[in-house]
Amino acid sequence: MNRRVAVVEKITKANDRLAEVNRALLARHKLASLNLMSSPGAGKTTLVERTVAGLAGKYRLGVVEGDLVTSLDAERAAAAGAESVQINTGGSCHLDAGMVGDALGQLPLADLDLLIVENVGNLICPATFDLGTDHKVVVASVPEGDDKPFKYPTMYRGVDVLIINKIDLLPYVTFDMDRFRSGVAALNENVTVLPMSCRTGEGLDAWLNWLGDQVVRTRARR
Amino acid sequence: MHELAVTQGILDLVLDAARREGGGRVTAIDLVVGELASIVDDSVQFYWDLIAEDTPAAGARLRFRRVPLQFECRSCRALFERKGDVFACPACGHDGVRVAAGDELRVESFDLEDDVPREP
Numbered sequence: 061m062n063r064r065v066a067v068v069e070k071i072t073k074a075n076d077r078l079a080e081v082n083r084a085l086l087a088r089h090k091l092a093s094l095n096l097m098s099s100p101g102a103g104k105t106t107l108v109e110r111t112v113a114g115l116a117g118k119y120r121l122g123v124v125e126g127d128l129v130t131s132l133d134a135e136r137a138a139a140a141g142a143e144s145v146q147i148n149t150g151g152s153c154h155l156d157a158g159m160v161g162d163a164l165g166q167l168p169l170a171d172l173d174l175l176i177v178e179n180v181g182n183l184i185c186p187a188t189f190d191l192g193t194d195h196k197v198v199v200a201s202v203p204e205g206d207d208k209p210f211k212y213p214t215m216y217r218g219v220d221v222l223i224i225n226k227i228d229l230l231p232y233v234t235f236d237m238d239r240f241r242s243g244v245a246a247l248n249e250n251v252t253v254l255p256m257s258c259r260t261g262e263g264l265d266a267w268l269n270w271l272g273d274q275v276v277r278t279r280a281r282r
Numbered sequence: 283m284h285e286l287a288v289t290q291g292i293l294d295l296v297l298d299a300a301r302r303e304g305g306g307r308v309t310a311i312d313l314v315v316g317e318l319a320s321i322v323d324d325s326v327q328f329y330w331d332l333i334a335e336d337t338p339a340a341g342a343r344l345r346f347r348r349v350p351l352q353f354e355c356r357s358c359r360a361l362f363e364r365k366g367d368v369f370a371c372p373a374c375g376h377d378g379v380r381v382a383a384g385d386e387l388r389v390e391s392f393d394l395e396d397d398v399p400r401e402p
């Protein structure tokens with residue numbers, strides 16, 4: 061006998077459940093956390109290095125690095141002074157909550173103040189998979205072009221903080237900052253936009269202050 | 283690009299639900315996929331044929347209902363479809379939108395063929 065069974069369930073259900081497990085674990089440790097996403101080469105790892113250095117002596121950082129095959133990024137984060145774990149996705153184009161859960165098990169969560177999960181460089185797939193972190197942060201960079209919010213609305217509409225990196229290159233590339241920002245603002249009225257150059261350090265303080273606020277706020281949570 | 287993970291999600295979800303229903307062969311699955319989910323139908327079917335092999339859902343037909351991206355103006359509430367690189371509302375010109383439709387990614391139903399005829 062053939063019959064139709066109604067289910068109506070999200071395909072990402074299994075991932076979302078694991079994300080809740082991560083969220084509960086991070087909340088138990090009162091650990092502020094973010095999912096750092098961007099296209100390849102926008103400057104995520106450099107931002108992580110600058111962040112670890114900028115918060116050294118103030119906050120203890122844990123970094124989960126997602127990458128297809130190498131451990132170069134985790135080595136850079138560790139060299140900068142963070143507790144770091146590398147996840148090699150083996151070709152998968154995004155991190156999922158299960159992978160991050162495994163990595164959390166390898167970090168001394170009780171000793172940390174801030175967790176940064178650096179996702180695989182990709183503007184499409186990571187947007188679909190919740191990792192259980194508090195905040196989503198996207199790093200855009202000026203050479204990528206000002207049309208990206210219009211091409212990747214899924215990524216930009218769900219983001220809490222948008223860093224516009226490599227602003228030191230503005231004189232050399234065609235990038236209409238107003239067009240870019242208006243595209244993002246149209247999709248997302250609550251986003252915090254931080255123009256920055258990880259190379260010159262311009263704009264870095266605003267980012268470090270924002271992170272400090274999140275650490276304090278997360279600790280104060282009951 | 284993330285079709286393998288999505289396909290695995292569909293398979294796990296459907297096999298789970300089929301077990302709860304008492305088991306049987308899954309012959310077809312109805313999926314609702316929004317434009318923003320960035321999923322290529324053929325690619326999901328390709329992975330399906332590989333990973334569903336040797337499961338009760340082997341050979342199931344995947345039926346996709348695609349949902350186009352639809353914006354709602356945050357000011358006048360007009361519904362509209364995006365025109366290229368412009369998000370502005372065609373009714374009032376306001377430049378602020380909410381996604382009204384197009385981010386779906388779910389299984390709606392499936393066809394189950396019972397193994398053995400049920401007891402009368």
